[in-house]
Amino acid sequence: MKGVLFPGDSRAVLTDLPKPEVAEGDVEIRLTASGICGTDLHYWRESPSARGGRAGVVPGHEVVGHVVSSASTTGHVRVGDRVVASTLHVGCGQCSYCHRGATTYCRLKRILGRDLNGSYGELVVVPERAVTVIPSGVSDREAVLLACNLSTAYSALQKANAANGKLLAVLGLGPVGLSAVVLARYLGWKVVAVDPQPSRRELAQSLGADWTLAPGAPEYIQEIRELDPNGGVPAVLECSGASQAQADGLRMLAPGGTEVLVGSGPGFQLDSDYMLAPELTITASGCCKTYEFDDALALLNRRAIAVEGILGPTFRIEDVGLALEHAANGNDGKVLFDWT
């Protein structure tokens, strides 16, 4: 089968890979659509020594396609079903975390595209418990966004504290940040969206952001604080992973506010004294829980949210290098692959 490997140093090699094996409880999916996630870009840029053994694993975790063979033991998924991989953290299926849908906490989890061959190959094999049948109201392209970015944003928003009002600052307007803008507007929140790139701010505005700002100028934090009569925003979703943005996010909060860290990055020096009197909370959000995935899927299926505007250019897998460069520039929303 056709597939791509990341050997390191921003190279992507399209090659012929052995057809995957299907074990009991697994389903085999022929891709129709997939996408490029920020995590893929991290893996792509790693040095060959950092890649190590993972250089032989097909990257990618946004899997959408049809089931072409099934060793299902439950009948939950059948050959021909249109499915999406509903978690990139494939849990053991046995532990208490897995039983409550929190596969991201599972100590035996395997990550799609890191430990298990992922979505840069035309056939993907995953346990049936890690896929969800896509309802007819949801397109393949929307399902790609849901597979990671949209469900991640949904999960992160559950941790944002709205106790002081309904104003959210979203820092970093990649596909996760843009998904958060759409979801927060659906929930009735006002949104201030922050990113250095003008095209991303325009996109956020077109998706319903009430204010957009570029970070950097010293006044920008004060400008955001003044948007709320409490002198700060109740919640920040930090989606960029940049250390400065994480630190800025803390300074935007109203007393009692919460900053949710979603973007992955080098981390920041915690100013704990600054947090004490206003009793600020920093929390982190990783992969969504299965019930959150189902909730976000239902929102798409009943057209409660419109995400088409987040979806950017579509490439063939043969143009994977071009597609990765495009995603790395991060100018126009989610970059997708069409496998049909």
Ligand SMILES: [Zn+2]
């Ligand atoms: Zn992802």
Ligand SMILES: [Zn+2]
């Ligand atoms: Zn488990």
